Amino acid sequence: MMFRKYLAIVLGVATLSAPAARAETLIDALTDAYNHSGLLEQNRALLRAADEDVAIALSATKPVVNWSASANYSNPRPPGADLVTENIAISGQLTLYDGGANQLAVDAQKEIVLATRQSLVDVEQQVLFRAVQAYMNVRRSLEFVALRESNVRLITQELRAAEDRFEVGEVTRTDVSLAEARLAAARSLLASAQGSLAQSVEEFRAAVGRAPNQPAPASAAPVSRTVGDAKAYAVRNHPNILEVRHSVAAAELNIMRAEAATRPIVTLGGQIAVDGDFNDSRSFNLTASGPIYAGGRIAAQKRQLIARRDATRAGLHLTRHNLEQQVGNAYANLAVARASRQASDEQTRAATVAFRGVREEASLGSRTTLDVLNAEQELLDARTNTISAQADEVIASYSVLLSMGLLTADHLRLPVQQYDPTEYYNLVKDAPAGLSAQGRALDRVLEAIGQN
Template identity: 55%
Template sequence: MKRAWIKSKQAAQVAVLTVTTALGGTVAGVATADTLAGALSDAYKNSGLLEQNRAVLRAADEDVAQAVAALRPVLSWAWDVTRQFGTQQSAQTGNVAAGFNGTSTTLGLSASLTLYDFGSSKGQVDIAKESVLATRQALVSVEQNVLLQAVDAYTRVRTGAETLALRQNNVRVITEELRAAKDRFDVGEVTRTDVAQAEARLAQARASLAQAQGDLVAAQEYFLAAVGRKAGNLASPTRAPISAKNAGEAKAIAQRNHPDVLRAKHEVAAADLGVAVAEASMKPTVNLTGRYGLTENFDSSDYSRAGSIGVQASGPIYAGGRLASVVRQAIQRRDAARSALHLTTISVAQDAGTAFANLQVARAAREAGDRQVRFAQVAFDGVREEASLGARTTLDVLNAEQELLNAKANLITSVANEYLASYSLLANMGLLTADNLRLNVPRYDPAEYYKQVNKAPAAVSAQGRQLDKMLRRIGKE
């Protein structure tokens, strides 16, 4: 009888050692295991969402090129061939109906250049530039979300794997408990009730094991979607990053650095410029125009060549109140953008403060979990010793084992929550980027495409051909 209890105790000690090893991340093969940095790098490289928003940014860059083009001369051509035919009766034909026909062609060139429009075209360029800067910050915000999702996926798989190992060990331990209970029942030291209690607890442990297996599969699928590849043997992350000493510092950094705040500031600048552009639309525009044309009659040797050049000034007198409405609308949009900046600043500070508080709670929970596991282990060992001497029942042992299991499961969750909370704080401060994390990835330069298009190169120019090559390269990536 005592031999059975000793054997069960040894099995339990082996199980505890296995779980502790899993929590510590010192299992064999960690040297070649996937790291959190590796998962973040792969998420950055494989994210379709980042690619989508990079394309959105490149489209915004083209708005600058189009606005710049409005400041340059516009040259166009037109060509037509006209066949004329009909019947004419007049004094010249002796009041007799006579038919006529003829074919002529005309080729014309025209050019125009805006000389002065009270800053309207220049304002459109500045608005486009501010919009590009706002879109860049939106891309940073997407990058933070992608990386935070990767951290979440990594911790979920780690938690799932550790929980599965814990549940497997629990099944082994309770199996030994059941075997020992049966041995004691055979010698008449316990009743059938003790055996039934152990069997019920084993059934519960197997159900929990099945749930843990399902949770791990779901976490692995989430990892695949977030990182772009399957999860391997994930190493335990190193020390959680420390980004702020207190809530005040976290809020200050967030208000100064968060991409949502920076984007809102650029949107305010664009809205301010929009008011000036709307007011300029009510003022005159001065254009330089030029034309040259050739007309030739195929039925005779008649032809004409003519050209003209001139300066044209035009402006609105009355447009049914539309222009005044446009100005008022621009003012309201500016006021709305300013209010949005104010609200965004408040929201970002609140989120940063909340994230800092969540991190403190997660750290406290992890420290309490460490103590809970330590004391639950002592209690479990004591109950087992007392049960081997007949001072405790099988139910006492099973309850102590369940408390130890719960403590270890809570610790696994607490460790994962602390890591996720630390990276959430980074994101809320605007620091969860590939640059700040120093990820080993090829960085996407948001200014590279802008530098190629901000001067509005023509398609036939050398820079235009270089742009075509860049677009083909981007399409293959």
């Protein structure tokens, strides 16, 4: 059969009737989407980069130690001096007081890390929702193809019946031509459905990381909250709102950091040097400095940070309203999908009874071939609507979870090893040196990540 051969090519199975592996579920698809998402890996790497910004900011509060070595050649040689003089030195510097600027920079970076974590959660939601859509669209396309092939078979039978009745003079050539036209249209629609199936399969590969394997029917996600409760939950817990809140906190800290730039800075420095004759020298210094006039740069930077803080606060207001709208829209779409499914079920039941009756009446000569074809078309439309409504209801239910911030591996209880965003942060938050035991452990972690 054409459909079976096509499906074998697209889905990688021998035939529909041959023994096959267990049909996959929506949870299987979501699990693989989570485990194989390049988008998630990309944003996890960006989060690790943000973690390192905390370590970089913290390093400014620690001593800085440098070494230097030099060799100087003088020709002509100065009286009483060597032709070549050597010097090796170790110097260090520590900021004793900076008005809290460095610590404020650390705190601001920590808020950015928290914001980036929420961004990662939102990416996780988008990855899983795309997998839901891809899964249900493959299901929809498969059923459409099966329905269209059944329609071709049925109209072929009606055409043969019309030809037989034409031979005995019960119907005219017009009835036969009508059946032929309907058959040609049905074959065209079958080809279109097969093309849509191929596209759905390609989207599934992109979203999940592999080809679909006989996707089983899926149920709508449980949604128990009312619209009001869902909106209230979303504006408190959605990753988008939490991300903006942390961004506002980081902006506030950066303003305080700009204010600290007007305070004095006290540093302690020292140097130990050894020359070529092993004569050593030591020097230590305590330095205090601060700005007197910087051309208005410091004040401008502070005003700029205040403006950015205000913009971020406005973004928080917009995000809140957008989330409430998204929740409302998601619930409205779910209500429409449920009503559509119920109506389509009724339509299918009624159209089935009508088609059987018309076909029976046609066999008795009280109905024409056109009546049978029209009844069959109505039944086909009803079944098509039912298939779409069922898929739309499932997608709409997961859209509600997405709008609330609950479409995560944790909430869905997916059987996956969930990514812990604190694990890497805890390794780098103290800014370990590269040659320390913790630094070498980090190198091994990064090497393992790069091999995955």
